[in-house]
Amino acid sequence: MEQIQTLNGVPLKKQIARALFKQKMRALLLIAPLLIFILITFVIPITDMLLRSIDNSIVSETLPQTTASLETWDPKAAQLPDEATYLALYNDLKLAIEQKNHTKLGTRLNYESSGMSSLFRKVGKDVSKMQASVSYKEQFLAADKAWGDLKTWNLLKLYSPEYTTGYFLAALDMKKTPDGIEMLPESDRIYLNLFARTIFMSIVITALCLLLGYPIAWLLANLPMRTSNLLMILVLLPFWTSLLVRTSAWKVLLQQQGVINDILVWLGVITNAGRLELINNQLGTLIAMTHILLPFMILPLYSVMRTIPPSYMRAAKSLGATDWTAFWRVYFPQTIAGIGAGAILTFILAIGYYITPELVGGTQGTFISNRIAYHISSSLNWGMAAALGTILLTLVLVLYWVYDRIVGIDKVKLG
Amino acid sequence: MSQSQGTQPFVLFDNVQKSYDGITLVVKSFNLGIDKGEFITLLGPSGSGKTTCLMMLAGFETATHGDIFLDGRSINNIPPHKRGIGMVFQNYALFPHMTVAENLAFPLEVRGMSKSEREDKVRKALDMVQMGKFGGRRPAQLSGGQQQRIALARALVFEPSLVLMDEPLGALDKQLREHMQFEIKHLHEHLGITVVYVTHDQSEALTMSDRIAVFNDGIVQQLAKPADLYERPSNSFVAQFIGENNKLKGIVKDLKGDTALVEFTNGQQAEALAVNCEGVGKPTLCSIRPERVRIGSQAGMYATEGKVIELIYLGDHIRCRMSVYGDDSFIVKIPNAGDGTMLSVGQTIRVGWDKNDCRALDA
Ligand SMILES: Nc1ncnc2c1ncn2[C@@H]1O[C@H](COP(=O)(O)OP(=O)(O)OP(=O)(O)O)[C@@H](O)[C@H]1O
Ligand SMILES: [Mg+2]
Numbered sequence: 113m114e115q116i117q118t119l120n121g122v123p124l125k126k127q128i129a130r131a132l133f134k135q136k137m138r139a140l141l142l143i144a145p146l147l148i149f150i151l152i153t154f155v156i157p158i159t160d161m162l163l164r165s166i167d168n169s170i171v172s173e174t175l176p177q178t179t180a181s182l183e184t185w186d187p188k189a190a191q192l193p194d195e196a197t198y199l200a201l202y203n204d205l206k207l208a209i210e211q212k213n214h215t216k217l218g219t220r221l222n223y224e225s226s227g228m229s230s231l232f233r234k235v236g237k238d239v240s241k242m243q244a245s246v247s248y249k250e251q252f253l254a255a256d257k258a259w260g261d262l263k264t265w266n267l268l269k270l271y272s273p274e275y276t277t278g279y280f281l282a283a284l285d286m287k288k289t290p291d292g293i294e295m296l297p298e299s300d301r302i303y304l305n306l307f308a309r310t311i312f313m314s315i316v317i318t319a320l321c322l323l324l325g326y327p328i329a330w331l332l333a334n335l336p337m338r339t340s341n342l343l344m345i346l347v348l349l350p351f352w353t354s355l356l357v358r359t360s361a362w363k364v365l366l367q368q369q370g371v372i373n374d375i376l377v378w379l380g381v382i383t384n385a386g387r388l389e390l391i392n393n394q395l396g397t398l399i400a401m402t403h404i405l406l407p408f409m410i411l412p413l414y415s416v417m418r419t420i421p422p423s424y425m426r427a428a429k430s431l432g433a434t435d436w437t438a439f440w441r442v443y444f445p446q447t448i449a450g451i452g453a454g455a456i457l458t459f460i461l462a463i464g465y466y467i468t469p470e471l472v473g474g475t476q477g478t479f480i481s482n483r484i485a486y487h488i489s490s491s492l493n494w495g496m497a498a499a500l501g502t503i504l505l506t507l508v509l510v511l512y513w514v515y516d517r518i519v520g521i522d523k524v525k526l527g
Numbered sequence: 528m529s530q531s532q533g534t535q536p537f538v539l540f541d542n543v544q545k546s547y548d549g550i551t552l553v554v555k556s557f558n559l560g561i562d563k564g565e566f567i568t569l570l571g572p573s574g575s576g577k578t579t580c581l582m583m584l585a586g587f588e589t590a591t592h593g594d595i596f597l598d599g600r601s602i603n604n605i606p607p608h609k610r611g612i613g614m615v616f617q618n619y620a621l622f623p624h625m626t627v628a629e630n631l632a633f634p635l636e637v638r639g640m641s642k643s644e645r646e647d648k649v650r651k652a653l654d655m656v657q658m659g660k661f662g663g664r665r666p667a668q669l670s671g672g673q674q675q676r677i678a679l680a681r682a683l684v685f686e687p688s689l690v691l692m693d694e695p696l697g698a699l700d701k702q703l704r705e706h707m708q709f710e711i712k713h714l715h716e717h718l719g720i721t722v723v724y725v726t727h728d729q730s731e732a733l734t735m736s737d738r739i740a741v742f743n744d745g746i747v748q749q750l751a752k753p754a755d756l757y758e759r760p761s762n763s764f765v766a767q768f769i770g771e772n773n774k775l776k777g778i779v780k781d782l783k784g785d786t787a788l789v790e791f792t793n794g795q796q797a798e799a800l801a802v803n804c805e806g807v808g809k810p811t812l813c814s815i816r817p818e819r820v821r822i823g824s825q826a827g828m829y830a831t832e833g834k835v836i837e838l839i840y841l842g843d844h845i846r847c848r849m850s851v852y853g854d855d856s857f858i859v860k861i862p863n864a865g866d867g868t869m870l871s872v873g874q875t876i877r878v879g880w881d882k883n884d885c886r887a888l889d890a
Contacts, residue, residue, distance in 0.1 A: 423617075427614065427622075429606075429608045430585055430608070430610075430682075431681065433637045438608075442622055445624045
């Protein structure tokens with residue numbers, strides 16, 4: 113087939129591609145600031161975080177001889193490594209300093225133990241002054257006390273292997289033994305149970321939100337303007353108060369000496385001794401989370417319902433359908449998009465929720481994210497936190513995929 | 528009407544009133560009898576309560592006072608889905624999540640009809656509106672006119688004896704509108720159904736209806752056949768609302784039988800057909816259709832002088848605005864006879880009409 117050409121002899125296809133490319137570039141330029149922002153503040157940190165759950169390469173790459181030498185060193189013996197190891201360290205560092213890699217290693221190890229960064233920055237000068245005639249061990253010890261500290265060597269040994277599945281195994285209540293991977297004893301398992309609880313409770317919370325939110329959304333969409341505006345303000349009210357304040361309010365209401373129990377006792381529904389445990393357990397988390405996430409269910413539902421004219425229901429009834437049939441066959445199917453959007457939003461928010469379960473969940477009502485937070489801020493086991501986070505993310509993606517299979521993600525709409 | 532035969536009409540509004548807010552009556556006193564097989568149009572300006580009346584008949588609004596009878600039974604307490612009334616909505620209200628065929632099958636399904644019977648009826652209904660090939664489509668994949676047909680087919684598929692249509696052609700362009708008017712009329716005659724049709728387009732009402740109820744202010748101003756409505760409006764609202772109309776203000780000087788002597792604002796007097804004037808000394812509004820006015824030698828005996836103010840050439844006729852009996856907006860339609868008798872602005876000419884064409888109405 114003959115190629116069509118433009119007037120100046122360029123093939124038409126090429127010309128169009130060129131024009132489109134310019135267009136695309138211009139579009140890209142427009143979103144570039146946002147793209148860069150997201151890349152720097154979101155994509156890169158998250159990827160880095162996720163890699164952290166397995167990555168362990170920097171130590172063995174920067175200090176290959178040292179890590180090899182440390183393999184035979186037994187930290188439990190509480191003895192500093194032998195001269196050969198210090199020699200290996202000297203050789204490794206000399207090379208690393210030439211390539212300016214030693215500070216990176218310092219930064220990396222500093223995440224695990226503070227002081228490492230300055231130690232490795234300083235070592236650059238120290239190593240250049242060292243002489244082969246004297247014991248390297250003594251020279252290192254003289255250069256910085258830290259080189260004579262067992263903790264430093266423990267750290268190096270701990271982070272010798274390039275990759276580790278340890279975090280993930282631990283996150284799934286498993287461990288490595290000489291015979292292979294096996295489950296922890298029943299009594300030591302925490303994470304699987306926690307994952308199951310997080311998912312189960314998120315589903316329950318989503319269902320509760322849907323059950324409570326659907327009628328409200330319907331009212332919002334169908335009441336006269338003035339009334340529905342007032343109702344809308346009530347729905348949005350929670351957004352205007354701090355999350356902590358609301359959660360604390362639930363504490364005041366639900367605790368054993370709290371308002372609800374007081375009223376029930378006063379009414380004689382329960383005895384003073386039989387005060388209900390409404391908080392610091394799963395029930396507390398369910399109540400508080402449902403309340404907090406309710407608007408996220410109501411708003412998408414409302415925006416979808418608002419677009420459904422009342423004439424559909426009327427048409428259905430005029431065609432002979434009872435109120436229920438008209439609702440179920442005509443109204444409800446048109447709100448599925450809103451239910452989908454609301455459910456996804458609520459569920460994903462719930463599954464990663466942290467502050468509310470922390471405050472009202474006690475020990476039985478906490479979520480996996482509380483555990484992640486614990487590892488990030490208290491135990492400083494970031495690899496563990498990353499592994500748990502990765503599993504959580506994977507879970508959400510899998511559920512998202514299942515949801516797409518069943519409902520269809522294209523059906524989700526916000527109005 | 529069937530009432531004269533001693534039986535009740537098929538649909539009867541008996542002194543129906545409706546108020547939404549408890550302060551104003553949207554429908555004040557609505558009385559209307561509709562015979563079986565009739566095509567009745569509710570015509571009126573926006574906000575006059577047409578939709579409200581239709582909704583009361585369909586059961587989506589309850590009458591504040593009065594009874595509505597369908598086939599001799601009061602239906603005030605019958606829920607909409609048990610009334611068996613077909614309805615076509617202005618925005619069609621086709622269910623967007625169902626295909627065209629599913630939409631049509633819906634009323635049959637809720638009536639518990641078997642699948643084969645359903646399919647049969649749906650196919651027939653689709654063929655009836657010439658949409659046989661579109662059963663598998665979604666409403667969103669149809670043009671406005673096609674959706675209109677489907678809405679019509681859906682309202683008819685369960686064979687209701689009464690079908691309500693609320694401005695069903697409002698969203699269509701003029702040509703399609705006229706075409707659909709014809710089709711609806713045709714279906715009405717073919718199926719023998721009773722139709723209550725709402726529109727605020729008077730030409731639509733005139734072409735389609737057996738009878739028209741002109742609505743204003745919550746009451747029926749006149750209920751009559753299209754021709755009667757145009758030829759013999761019974762009050763000034765109807766005269767103004769239907770077709771073009773000259774209004775001459777005056778005072779009744781004398782009343783003899785059906786003849787009223789009216790004195791106009793410029794002091795001249797003329798006789799008119801007394802249709803709806805309150806009595807001697809009361810103001811009146813005389814209504815004359817522009818095409819009934821004759822000029823020049825044909826003016827006849829009830830003639831006066833008119834001064835030509837403006838001339839508009841419209842091809843088949845010439846519109847002439849003149850000053851008659853002190854009214855400067857008096858319009859005369861002069862047929863274009865092609866004989867070259869052209870008027871000129873400023874000219875004074877004799878203007879007259881048949882006494883019966885000048886109707887003295889309420890002011
Ligand atoms: N649900 C309602 N609540 C309160 N007032 C209403 C309601 N529906 C209609 N009205 C009022 O009742 C009056 C009659 O309304 P209706 O819809 O019957 O008019 P219509 O004759 O159908 O007008 P249109 O030609 O514009 O459709 C209007 O003044 C309207 O404001
Ligand atoms: Mg209306």
